[in-house]
Amino acid sequence: MILETLRIALRSMASNKLRTFLSMLGIIIGVAAVIAIVSIGTGARGEVTSQIANLGSNTININPGVQRGEGGRISRPYTDIFTLALGENIQKYSPAVQSLVPIGQGTGLLITGSTNVRATVVGTAPDYTAINDYYPAGGRFLQEEDLEQNSNVIILGSEVAEDLFGDRDPLGRTVRLSYGNRTHIFTVFGVMEEKSQGLAGNFNAQVYIPITTFMQKVANTRYVDSYMAQAGSSADAKIAVGQIEYFLTQSLGGSDRFRLLSQDQILEVIDQVTNTLNIMLGGIAGISLLVGGIGIMNIMLVSVTERTREIGIRKALGAKRRHIMRQFLIEALSLGGIGGVVGIVFGRLGAGAIARFGGWAPVVSIVSVLLALGFALLVGLFFGIYPAYKASRLDPVKALSYE
Amino acid sequence: MIEVKDLHKTYIMGKIKVPALRGVSFSVQDGEFLAIMGPSGSGKSTLMHLIGCLDYPTSGEYWIDGREISSISDDRLAEIRNQKIGFVFQQFNLLSRTTILQNVEIPLIYRGVSIRKRRQMAREALEKVGLGHRLTHKPNEISGGQKQRVAIARALVNNPAIILADEPTGNLDSKTGQEILEIFTDLNNQGHTIVLVTHEKEIAGYARRVIELRDGEILKDEVVA
Numbered sequence: 001m002i003l004e005t006l007r008i009a010l011r012s013m014a015s016n017k018l019r020t021f022l023s024m025l026g027i028i029i030g031v032a033a034v035i036a037i038v039s040i041g042t043g044a045r046g047e048v049t050s051q052i053a054n055l056g057s058n059t060i061n062i063n064p065g066v067q068r069g070e071g072g073r074i075s076r077p078y079t080d081i082f083t084l085a086l087g088e089n090i091q092k093y094s095p096a097v098q099s100l101v102p103i104g105q106g107t108g109l110l111i112t113g114s115t116n117v118r119a120t121v122v123g124t125a126p127d128y129t130a131i132n133d134y135y136p137a138g139g140r141f142l143q144e145e146d147l148e149q150n151s152n153v154i155i156l157g158s159e160v161a162e163d164l165f166g167d168r169d170p171l172g173r174t175v176r177l178s179y180g181n182r183t184h185i186f187t188v189f190g191v192m193e194e195k196s197q198g199l200a201g202n203f204n205a206q207v208y209i210p211i212t213t214f215m216q217k218v219a220n221t222r223y224v225d226s227y228m229a230q231a232g233s234s235a236d237a238k239i240a241v242g243q244i245e246y247f248l249t250q251s252l253g254g255s256d257r258f259r260l261l262s263q264d265q266i267l268e269v270i271d272q273v274t275n276t277l278n279i280m281l282g283g284i285a286g287i288s289l290l291v292g293g294i295g296i297m298n299i300m301l302v303s304v305t306e307r308t309r310e311i312g313i314r315k316a317l318g319a320k321r322r323h324i325m326r327q328f329l330i331e332a333l334s335l336g337g338i339g340g341v342v343g344i345v346f347g348r349l350g351a352g353a354i355a356r357f358g359g360w361a362p363v364v365s366i367v368s369v370l371l372a373l374g375f376a377l378l379v380g381l382f383f384g385i386y387p388a389y390k391a392s393r394l395d396p397v398k399a400l401s402y403e
Numbered sequence: 404m405i406e407v408k409d410l411h412k413t414y415i416m417g418k419i420k421v422p423a424l425r426g427v428s429f430s431v432q433d434g435e436f437l438a439i440m441g442p443s444g445s446g447k448s449t450l451m452h453l454i455g456c457l458d459y460p461t462s463g464e465y466w467i468d469g470r471e472i473s474s475i476s477d478d479r480l481a482e483i484r485n486q487k488i489g490f491v492f493q494q495f496n497l498l499s500r501t502t503i504l505q506n507v508e509i510p511l512i513y514r515g516v517s518i519r520k521r522r523q524m525a526r527e528a529l530e531k532v533g534l535g536h537r538l539t540h541k542p543n544e545i546s547g548g549q550k551q552r553v554a555i556a557r558a559l560v561n562n563p564a565i566i567l568a569d570e571p572t573g574n575l576d577s578k579t580g581q582e583i584l585e586i587f588t589d590l591n592n593q594g595h596t597i598v599l600v601t602h603e604k605e606i607a608g609y610a611r612r613v614i615e616l617r618d619g620e621i622l623k624d625e626v627v628a
Contacts (some may be wrong), residue, residue, distance in 0.1 A: 015500060315457075315484075317484070317485065317513060318514065320478040323513055402493075
């Protein structure tokens with residue numbers, strides 16, 4: 001009976017394909033929008049998350065706070081508060097911090113016989129590799145002895161190595177580093193692997209030297225620029241943020257002296273942005289589903305009027321109200337369902353196109369497909385009720401004499 | 404068996420009451436071949452709608468197979484139509500997009516007969532009217548006479564108490580019309596009760612009993628030959 005009715009519905013839809021398509025258009029657009037939105041949302045979020053994970057996992061950046069400009073003084077970051085000893089103390093008094101490295105940074109010019117390259121010089125410690133999930137491809141990274149002995153050891157980012165040495169093996173060669181107005185001779189002990197560019201900038205264009213060497217010989221400073229800390233898990237990272245905050249507020253005499261940026265915080269911000277976007281696009285999808293529903297209702301009302309005589313015949317032959325109601329509801333549901341399926345196909349195509357543009361894998365989850373299809377059917381059902389009810393209440397005598 | 408007692412039907416057009424039937428009483432025994440005759444406006448269409456359970460009388464009683472049905476619900480009335488009455492219309496009233504076989508199956512669908520059984524029953528009914536070879540044709544692929552045969556098969560398929568034919572030859576040429584009327588005669592000979600509504604005396608001549616209506620009342624009720 002249901003199958004029979006479904007066949008009748010499909011036949012009546014097939015007999016007027018253009019009209020059927022047009023009346024489905026709203027649903028198609030709505031469903032396609034839902035599929036595309038969910039796919040783009042998931043894809044984009046995955047992309048951003050992977051970029052963040054690229055920074056190393058569960059890391060916390062500790063940066064100096066910004067001084068307010070008062071009485072003619074210009075606002076600028078605190079520069080003279082982060083020391084090596086403070087870094088050690090942060091780790092000591094924040095048990096959730098697994099490892100921590102100081103970072104000193106500046107721009108220098110690297111020179112070999114005939115070539116020179118401008119690069120970011122990063123003074124840091126051995127744990128830098130583990131925290132950033134970033135390892136040497138050849139040679140080795142900085143070691144504790146290098147820091148203890150203020151050695152002139154340099155590790156090159158992959159781009160810098162390429163620019164300076166081309167095809168030659170850089171290991172064991174010397175480079176001159178011109179920084180400020182002095183020049184130092186360094187020996188290359190390692191070349192880093194390539195790391196895809198993410199939110200933290202280009203690792204490949206950096207060179208790495210011991211933090212002690214950086215402070216005492218190169219930059220001539222007693223202070224470091226920032227710290228990079230890592231916790232064992234994302235739960236630990238939350239705890240670590242609290243511990244570091246407490247410790248630094250106590251030891252620096254104010255919470256404005258430093259700023260913490262954890263991956264969780266970055267993720268939260270990104271989540272907020274994606275959520276806002278999703279709500280907006282979801283609203284658009286909702287409106288087009290509503291419009292689609294009205295389209296279905298409109299076409300169903302036309303269909304009921306056109307088939308008044310058929311309804312009269314069916315009633316004369318013994319169709320009860322519920323039979324007629326069921327017939328038209330199934331037709332409305334088919335409109336919604338087929339519109340939904342077509343919409344899913346279009347949505348998938350759209351999601352694929354945008355994913356290629358955005359450079360991530362198109363994700364069409366079974367949940368979003370079911371959700372979209374469910375909505376389409378629900379819209380069909382809801383907006384089919386009134387026309388079906390109207391059809392079921394037709395007076396058989398009047399319906400039979402309808403021309 | 405059907406019986407009507409003092410049947411009235413009044414239509415209300417705006418503020419004016421238009422009486423279509425003014426106290427009609429008669430009964431039809433099983434196996435009768437009755438023609439209801441009358442010019443247009445005599446109330447015969449109204450009477451046909453009432454006998455066919457398509458409409459409710461304003462007052463009066465209507466008994467069909469021992470059941471009084473002038474005030475039962477819409478859906479119960481549909482059930483009675485389905486099981487007790489077979490319609491044959493002047494306009495054929497076949498569904499144009501469905502095959503002949505499926506057209507004949509419709510009353511069985513609403514009775515809840517399984518698909519296999521109703522296919523078989525519909526085929527048998529079509530064979531009875533000589534259309535066993537046209538099952539998969541659509542109504543627009545066959546002639547008017549054949550359409551009316553399909554309609555008769557559809558009316559027969561549920562083995563109803565009466566077959567109610569409303570001007571069944573009105574859209575056919577006289578030769579085809581005659582063939583159709585002969586089918587009715589045959590069916591009557593097989594024991595089917597037939598009520599034929601017409602305005603033509605010639606057609607009423609096929610019946611064994613004629614009721615003549617005029618202005619909503621019975622003018623004549625006589626058995627012929």
